Amino acid sequence: MRLQDKVALVTGGASGFGAEIARLFAAEGAKVVILDLNGEGARKVAAEAGHGVVAVAGDVTKRADIDAAVKAALDAHGRLDIVINNAGWTHRNKPILEVSEDEFDRVYAINVKSIYHMTNAVVPVMTRQGGGNIVNIGSTAGLRPRPGLTWYNSTKGAVNLLSKSMAVELAPAKIRVNCIAPVIGETALLESFMGVPDTPENRAKFVATIPLGRMSRPSDIASACLYLASDEAEFISGVILPVDGARCV
Numbered sequence: 001m002r003l004q005d006k007v008a009l010v011t012g013g014a015s016g017f018g019a020e021i022a023r024l025f026a027a028e029g030a031k032v033v034i035l036d037l038n039g040e041g042a043r044k045v046a047a048e049a050g051h052g053v054v055a056v057a058g059d060v061t062k063r064a065d066i067d068a069a070v071k072a073a074l075d076a077h078g079r080l081d082i083v084i085n086n087a088g089w090t091h092r093n094k095p096i097l098e099v100s101e102d103e104f105d106r107v108y109a110i111n112v113k114s115i116y117h118m119t120n121a122v123v124p125v126m127t128r129q130g131g132g133n134i135v136n137i138g139s140t141a142g143l144r145p146r147p148g149l150t151w152y153n154s155t156k157g158a159v160n161l162l163s164k165s166m167a168v169e170l171a172p173a174k175i176r177v178n179c180i181a182p183v184i185g186e187t188a189l190l191e192s193f194m195g196v197p198d199t200p201e202n203r204a205k206f207v208a209t210i211p212l213g214r215m216s217r218p219s220d221i222a223s224a225c226l227y228l229a230s231d232e233a234e235f236i237s238g239v240i241l242p243v244d245g246a247r248c249v
Contacts, residue, residue: 093195
């Protein structure tokens with residue numbers, strides 16, 4: 001097992017990418033804690049995953065909730081080796097001037113400030129342990145942005161860049177930091193990203209821009225996270241890994 005006895009915290013683990021990451025990590029031997037605003041959904045994923053997965057209901061935009069999830073991991077397992085900052089949100093695809101200030105604030109709070117909170121909570125823990133591993137979920141939107149998602153795109157540009165900066169600054173503490181940049185995926189946010197109803201015809205328009213001919217799937221992102229979180233990637237830090245079917249080439 002590639003994560004045997006590692007302790008991992010996955011945010012946004014009640015559905016989509018996060019749920020699949022939690023399941024795969026548990027199957028690979030990790031002791032997993034899921035943090036999600038949807039507590040019922042998180043508990044359902046935890047029950048399905050088995051292997052002692054723990055669900056914590058909480059809001060990634062609130063430092064107290066982040067601290068509670070970190071404490072749950074430490075109380076249960078005594079350490080925290082891996083953090084997957086997966087929780088994310090987008091405003092609906094629409095013209096730049098139609099995004100409200102509340103939507104702007106929310107997308108930055110969930111996609112960017114949550115990583116600020118998590119970093120402040122876990123870096124002292126990982127430093128005391130002698131190292132750790134953080135994987136942030138960015139996006140191809142921060143590499144090759146689509147129109148209509150400007151403010152969302154900018155949050156993912158921030159995630160992509162801060163991952164590199166974190167990697168450099170935290171390297172002396174033996175904390176690796178990497179970023180995964182998925183292309184548009186088959187998740188609950190799909191219609192918001194497209195800005196149109198999820199029909200075969202509308203999907204086809206987006207798929208046509210992806211050379212490998214399909215959208216990303218939760219299993220694609222989970223597998224990439226597994227590699228970056230494993231000891232196989234022990235000398236890899238500061239990487240933005242596109243999981244995009246060659247869209248960004």
